[in-house]
Amino acid sequence: MNWHPRRHLHRYLLAALLSAITSTSASGLEFAGSKSCKSCHLEIYNQYLQTGHPHKLQRVRGAPPVYPSKTSAGVPHPPPGHSWKDISYVIGGFSWKARFMDQQGYILTGDQTQYNLSSSPHAKDAHWVAYDVGNSPRKPYTCGACHTTGWTPSGETGPHQDGLPGIHGTWVEPGVTCEACHGPSAAHVAAPTKVKPVTKETCRSCHARGETTTIDASGGLIKHHEQFETLLASPHSSLACGSCHKPHQSTRYQTGGYKGEDTTCRTCHRNTQIKLKAKTGMACQTCHMPRAVKSALSTPAAYRGGTVPVGDLRTHIFSISTDPNWKMFTDDGKFVRLDDNRKAHLTVDYVCLSCHTSQDMPWARNEARRIH
Incomplete structure (x- = not known):
């Protein structure tokens, strides 16, 4: 058969179409697509x-990304000095923060390249902040393992998703969709x-970063991707995430993802009772799950004798x-301190004094001992 460019073009387009419909994972199993x-x-x-x-990663085609009704306020415009035509993908934007990829697939870095959404615990308006200042004005996208479904890393040489050289890998679907947790499901x-x-629960594959024996911290707060590590260092290390969470529902925006104290x-x-009358109406998470973690925003709470950061x-x-x-933290501030049994413990400045700012540490320790 003689070679003909049009015939080969048709074959290429057919192959691309079949790939879009059903893709194969590294294990040889085929993806069906979340729909x-x-x-x-x-x-x-x-x-x-x-x-x-x-919505962890959304393709942008000249317009703002779309988020579910009655949830995230979204991202109204791209970084200053850019239009939506300059942006290929938006990373995040659901509740906490958003970052942006240019039309070559590189993540924009530098001053005013991260959009922090308003955070109710801090009553702050949405605003722009710097991201990864001091490095290249753009960085390769290598985060697909936790932002996409069916991610295959490829490095600088490619192949690259959508042919964009800044994306060092390919995926089946952008965002964490059904098969990211349930596996390729064409069969x-x-x-x-x-x-x-x-x-089987696969939460730890993304809700952990680096060594699970350490809990990363910075600026007096736990980093936002350490949920699995903190659970391991807690008294509840034997519990599955699904013990408290409904995996298909969000804990944000009153959508039912938390199963409730009962x-x-x-x-x-x-049999645990709250003995202090003034505290009887408080939820367990108010004290035992304080906002000691930062994703995008934090504010300092000044109490008598010190200051404690409050995360989001x-x-x-x-x-x-x-x-x-x-x-609570190691002397260099890079990790949460663990005791001889590899367990972590909150201190009362994070638990009590972020709210009771007119009091001090001795008062907080005394009150904490009296509550139960």
């Missing part, structure tokens, strides 16, 4: 669309009763220490 789940799992599918997972779609998708804390701590996420450490000699 294939909708026909059988409509209620769960609609719930999951209200979470931040599928399940073809034979639902014979082939079952993965149902089916979580009180299941095991049914709650911690999963749970345990509170009233020992005056216990320090």
